[in-house]
Amino acid sequence: MIEITRLTKAFDHKVVVDNVSMTVETGTITVVVGTSGSGKSTLLRMINRLEEPSGGEVRINGQATSGMTPHLLRRRIGYAIQGNGLFPHHTVARNIGAVPRLLNWPKAQITDRVDELLDLFSMPPQEFRHRYPRELSGGQQQRVGVARALASRPDLLLMDEPFGALDPIIRHRAQEDLARIQRQLGSTIILVTHDMEEAIRLGDKVAVMDAGRLVQYAPPSDIIARPATRFVGEMLGEVDRPLRLLSLIPVADVSEPGDAPGAAIDAAASLRDALSACLWSGRDALPVVQGGRITLKAIRAKAEQPA
Numbered sequence: 001m002i003e004i005t006r007l008t009k010a011f012d013h014k015v016v017v018d019n020v021s022m023t024v025e026t027g028t029i030t031v032v033v034g035t036s037g038s039g040k041s042t043l044l045r046m047i048n049r050l051e052e053p054s055g056g057e058v059r060i061n062g063q064a065t066s067g068m069t070p071h072l073l074r075r076r077i078g079y080a081i082q083g084n085g086l087f088p089h090h091t092v093a094r095n096i097g098a099v100p101r102l103l104n105w106p107k108a109q110i111t112d113r114v115d116e117l118l119d120l121f122s123m124p125p126q127e128f129r130h131r132y133p134r135e136l137s138g139g140q141q142q143r144v145g146v147a148r149a150l151a152s153r154p155d156l157l158l159m160d161e162p163f164g165a166l167d168p169i170i171r172h173r174a175q176e177d178l179a180r181i182q183r184q185l186g187s188t189i190i191l192v193t194h195d196m197e198e199a200i201r202l203g204d205k206v207a208v209m210d211a212g213r214l215v216q217y218a219p220p221s222d223i224i225a226r227p228a229t230r231f232v233g234e235m236l237g238e239v240d241r242p243l244r245l246l247s248l249i250p251v252a253d254v255s256e257p258g259d260a261p262g263a264a265i266d267a268a269a270s271l272r273d274a275l276s277a278c279l280w281s282g283r284d285a286l287p288v289v290q291g292g293r294i295t296l297k298a299i300r301a302k303a304e305q306p307a
């Protein structure tokens with residue numbers, strides 16, 4: 001568990017992170033979202049002490065980071081940034097193995113870990129292990145950057161706009177990869193972005209920052225249904241709110257017994273996908289692959305503004 005208590009940072013008397021408190025549960029993804037200059041990166045960089053707090057504290061599994069040696073702290077915390085920060089003259093394997101090497105892991109264990117991570121990121125080790133960063137696409141470089149940050153099985157992974165440089169299609173795939181890998185490894189991740197769509201898609205919890213303050217910290221469905229401030233509402237974009245809400249709910253939650261004509265939809269698909277299929281094929285209900293059906297009426301009820 002990561003406990004952030006009254007964390008504050010001022011640069012030349014200007015407060016850029018203002019009294020932020022939040023608790024991040026082990027094995028979850030927390031996404032910090034806000035406009036440019038709201039203090040997101042500074043908040044993140046105080047967690048691994050790339051910036052020293054002006055006030056407040058961070059505890060990792062009960063231990064205050066202020067009492068740890070910064071470079072030892074940073075070996076326990078993975079850090080992935082936009083543009084991946086890979087060493088250009090080192091192979092993929094050497095890049096991924098950088099921290100385990102610093103920690104003096106035995107060579108065979110490092111090789112196994114590198115191959116395991118490459119497999120996990122769908123990059124066959126035989127093909128990619130010996131390549132240099134320039135011999136990879138932007139999306140592959142980004143995956144290697146994340147694999148490197150995860151290599152030593154850190155207590156925590158901090159990610160600062162990790163997908164910022166990717167085009168929308170690759171970006172979506174990278175987000176799906178990260179969500180899958182996080183579930184598989186049970187990692188604890190704090191990710192910074194200015195993209196609310198990304199925050200809602202990835203976060204178990206979303207932390208919204210406005211001018212240095214944490215204005216809402218809640219699961220995505222709460223953020224959408226009950227934005228705490230006008231600023232949070234603006235970040236969401238009023239028009240898309242029902243669709244965003246539907247994208248968080250699986251078909252399985254509102255399917256019912258009964259039949260419907262035409263192609264079936266998977267129970268794990270979102271209500272947004274189901275709505276899309278209904279509209280596109282002109283149907284009022286769809287059969288569900290695993291049995292039962294999903295109706296337009298049930299989808300609509302879930303998209304209405306909560307009372």
Ligand SMILES: Nc1ncnc2c1ncn2[C@@H]1O[C@H](COP(=O)(O)OP(=O)(O)OP(=O)(O)O)[C@@H](O)[C@H]1O
Nearest residue numbers: 011012016034035036037038039040041042043194
């Ligand atoms: N080393 C520094 N010295 C002085 N001011 C700084 C320093 N680092 C950040 N700031 C200021 O602190 C404020 C918050 O910056 P920060 O990078 O945390 O915001 P951000 O929300 O991550 O923004 P962005 O999305 O643009 O990266 C900004 O006004 C920035 O200019």
